[in-house]
Amino acid sequence: MIPAPEHLVILPIVLPLVAGALLLFFNDQERVLKATITIGTAVALLIVAILLLRIAHADGRPGGGRVVVYLLGNWPPPFAIVLVLDRLAAMMLALTAVLAIPALVFSIVRWQKAGPNYHTLFLFLLMGLNGSFLTGDLFNLFVFFEVMLAASYGLVLHSSGSLRVRAGLHYIAINLAASLLFLIGVAMIYGVTGTLNMADLALRIPKVAPESMMMLEAGAGILGIAFLIKAGMWPLSFWLPTTYTAAPAPVAAIMAIMSKVGVYVILRLSLLFFTKETVSFGFGTNVLLLGGILTITFGAIGVLASQSLGRLAGFSVLVSSGTLLASLGLFEVGVTAGALLYLVSSTIAISAFFLLIELVERGQDQFANVLAVTVEAFGEGEEDEDVEEEVGVTIPGTLAILGISFGACALLLAGLPPLPGFVAKFIIIDASFNHGALGDTATIPSAAWWLATFLVLSGLASLISMSRAGIRTFWAPVDVVIPRVQLMEIIPIGVLLALTLALTVQAGPIMRFMQATADNLHDPRIYIESVVDAPRSVPRGREATR
């Protein structure tokens, strides 16, 4: 049992805030210093996240788990703002740090030079992400969302350019509108229940008078739409592929988790608010299921239709979001556990893929790449200018490494063994079919058939599209332009992919953790009780008098 140092919980928010503010005092020319501080902070965040993970998972029992509550301002719980750490929050913190370090290392070579205050914005983005995962207060969630979004606006526009500014304009407009919906939802929920503390809400919602329930559900629905816009559910997702494609590679790599923040909040709030005691138990699950399946379909069609690697990755984000939303829509503990593993593996995969694309495309003419499919369809165009002196086909080392990484990404996104994309999808399908206990002959719900069908089909679409893109990029070109890749850029991708391999190797213990997390989510009594009964800390001097 590890003792919980009281203030460890707030470190994931304070560290990036202080470091980011500190960096503002240095000139942008001092890149080595800035990069060192930023990466140092990210490493510290990872260490803190792992410590928190061990605290939250301390007893390791499925039904147990420890919820650490941090009272900001030391007010008694229903008042003021609380930070709450449970297994899910700790897992998301760790995932954020895991994605941040490779993205930052990757950006040392090129991207950090492309515009001002890159590191500060990146750290504030991390602060917003960590805050959203930790907070136990609905309005505070809005504030951290805004911190995260404001930083991401700056990062999407990083290194400027017409394409980025246009994509950024749409991205900002949509997210501002979504934030307004968020506020309306929060206000309606407050109007009905009179509280904003998530745990307190969970206690009060069962006691809400039936005639007010409609108002509450409307509020929850509007709130949900705000998160579904972030998560990219069809038809709220048309902004997503363009923005992710336009964003600089390391930014897109960290934004892979931003779409998952929406999924995280939906997962947390829907299971906390509409517990078995409420009349609206399972509110909105049909919307999630149907919307998720439509998102998978839209994403898969987009993946098939993508002519450039960037858009392919953008639509892969949608497939991933759709899979998660549809799995949550099934409302099963086992499916949720599988979905959590899918969340981790697909986020890492997409993050690595965005980094990889930038390296691969560096060697190519952008224009030629977009036209490639058209050229295939209409027959070869005229031969390009002069033939290179090299005749024999030699695969250079760089291309081989890039190719292998690309193959690994393809396996991950399509969900093929041995990488964890397969394990996660298998668990989701398995859990949705074994509705009751194993071997229970109860009928398989039709929703499970739909989900399984679309999961497999979307995997097929990803596979077709990725192989096509891979062949076109690595095998077909005769005059291969070897992209200039530095070691600092290829190592982060390698580390991310190695992590996914570790997820497969350690699938047993990790799945036990996911199962325990899902159990806690579907039965949030520990979460609620821990927050409501959180003891106020007593100042040192006064301890003796008590």
Add this chain to the structure above:
Amino acid sequence: MELVLSLGIGVLVASGVWLLLRPRTYQVIIGLSLLGYAVNLFIFSMGRLKSNAAPVVPGAEVDPSTFADPIPQALVLTAIVIGFATTALFLVVLLAARGFTGTDHVDGREPER
């Protein structure tokens, strides 16, 4: 008072949504601002309308129903600040887009007629 407030919010939202759907960036930003005002009023109304009542309760032995709810007021304050900041940021992006594309159309190019 309820009627006036709800009418006000309704008019603001209607104009805001209409402007938000217009193709010019300046109309979009004004639409977002109007929507922001409407939402702020809406949050405020969620604490129940009450005039001439203080939001701060002096001590424990008072009837809370005679006081205004302070939380929505605090929320509105935060929302105003955040809304102001994001609008300013959006304005900068709007100007940048105008500079890059030479048009104030949201898609960066004039529609073909």
